[in-house]
Structures are given as C-alpha cells and as structure tokens.
Amino acid sequence: MVEGVKINKSFGDLRVLKDIDVTIGEGEIVSILGASGAGKTTLLQILGSLDRPDSGEILIKGNPIHKMSESALARFRNKNIGFVFQFHQLLPEFTALENCMLPALIGGVNKVDAIKKAKELLGFLSLSDRLEHKPSELSGGEKQRVAVARALINNPLVIFADEPSGNLDSKNQEELMSLFISLRDRFHQTFVIVTHDQHLASRSDRTIMMRDGSIIS
Structure with missing residues (x-):
C-alpha cells in the first residue's frame, strides 16, 4: 500500500x-x-x-507521489489519504457535522451526499447526538472521533495519525486504538501511526522503531 525507498531529508545541516x-x-x-x-x-x-523528501521515492498503491505536481498531489491527497493529528485540527466555528463533511465538499461531493456520509460515519463513532455541537462543546475523546470521521469521509486508501492519543486520558487512548482496529476490520483501512505509547503500539500489527533518522527494527 505504502512504500518508501531510500528516503533522505535534511533541514539545513541536520540530516533527519x-x-x-x-x-x-x-x-x-x-x-x-x-x-x-x-x-x-x-x-x-x-x-x-x-512534505517532500530531498531524495528517494514514495509510492501509495503504486502511485509515485514524489513525482506529482503540487496540484496533482493535492487532488490525490484529498481523495486517497486521511490524517488524524494530536490536536484534532477541527475548525472551531464549524459543527462536528460540518467539520466531518468538509473534505468531501472540497473533493467535489455534492452537499446532500456529503451530509449523508458524514452522518453515517459520526453515527458509527457514536456521535449521532453531537452532530450540531462545535469543538468547544465536545470532550477530548469526542473531538478526536470527529477528526477520525473527517479522515474517513473520502474513503482514503491510508490514514496517517501523528500522536493521535497524545492529549487523551488512558481510557480514551484505549478506545481510540480499539476504534482504529475496528475500522480496519470493517472498512479495510490501512493505518500508519506515530506514537510514544508502547502499550498502544503493542496493539498494532507491526511496530517500526526509529533512532537518529534511521529504522533500527
């Protein structure tokens, strides 16, 4: 699904x-x-x-994204890649439903279909009674589930999550990882998760360990 070949990246003199x-x-x-x-x-x-590598190749489902123009990459990203971040990145002026459906609207889905899909996903994530609530009215766990629904709205090939449980308590951390597993089992999603949490990582199918810019195991 995702392949990286000889990826190199530096920031100034620092080889990352x-x-x-x-x-x-x-x-x-x-x-x-x-x-x-x-x-x-x-x-x-x-x-x-x-971000782009200084050198190397990145393929997603065989598509060489490192060769794409910025506009082509933006279109590919919208339709094929979902993101979940530590701080949710929800728009504060929009409701849970509006935040969820936004990537679908950007991708050209008509509003009626976007609303239907967003309601289905939020319902699956036990948020049917929170559709009209804005982020300030949601708990941390609820905000992260809205972010997960938003990541899923365009049926992406793969979901990348950067410290998705970093701001959650232990109960919500467990629930989030269980959610990822159930989504994989139900929708056949692929997940790549950056985390500091050894316990959550232990529930993954596989763990990649990095040190000083290299994969060590």
Whole structure:
C-alpha cells in the first residue's frame, strides 16, 4: 500500500532521515516508535505527502507521489489519504457535522451526499447526538472521533495519525486504538501511526522503531 525507498531529508545541516526503506501492507496497522528527534513525524509527513523528501521515492498503491505536481498531489491527497493529528485540527466555528463533511465538499461531493456520509460515519463513532455541537462543546475523546470521521469521509486508501492519543486520558487512548482496529476490520483501512505509547503500539500489527533518522527494527 505504502512504500518508501531510500528516503533522505535534511533541514539545513541536520540530516533527519537517512536512506529510509519502509513498506506498509494493505490493511495493516503499523506504529512508528522512537525518542523525540528520531525522525518519526518527518517520515510520517513525507509518506503522507505533506512534505517532500530531498531524495528517494514514495509510492501509495503504486502511485509515485514524489513525482506529482503540487496540484496533482493535492487532488490525490484529498481523495486517497486521511490524517488524524494530536490536536484534532477541527475548525472551531464549524459543527462536528460540518467539520466531518468538509473534505468531501472540497473533493467535489455534492452537499446532500456529503451530509449523508458524514452522518453515517459520526453515527458509527457514536456521535449521532453531537452532530450540531462545535469543538468547544465536545470532550477530548469526542473531538478526536470527529477528526477520525473527517479522515474517513473520502474513503482514503491510508490514514496517517501523528500522536493521535497524545492529549487523551488512558481510557480514551484505549478506545481510540480499539476504534482504529475496528475500522480496519470493517472498512479495510490501512493505518500508519506515530506514537510514544508502547502499550498502544503493542496493539498494532507491526511496530517500526526509529533512532537518529534511521529504522533500527
């Protein structure tokens, strides 16, 4: 599903990623672990098309995204990639329903169909009674579930999650990982998750350990 070949990335004189080779299989839940500064988030951003490598190849379902123009990459990203971030990144002036349906509208889905799909996803995530609530009216766990629904709205090939449980208590952390597993089992989603949490990583199908810009196991 996702393949990175000889990925290198530097910021100034700091070499952040060093000849990274990585493959994520379709339907896998893979966690990326490592100390702060290991290069985890940089790798996630490059694999997810939010940043470009200095050298190397990135393929998603065989599509060489490292060769795409910015406009072509934006279209591919909208239709094929979902993101879940630590701080939710929900728009505060929009309701849960509006936040969820926004990527579908950007992708050209008509409003009626976008609303229907958003309601289905939010219902599946036990948020049917929170559709008209704005982020300030939601708990941390609810906001993260809205972010997950938003990531799923366009039926992406793969979902990249950067410390998705970082601001959640232990109960909500467990529920979030259980949610990822149930989504994979039901919708055959592929998940790539950056986390510091060894316990959550242990529930993944596979763990990638990074140190100083390299994969060590």
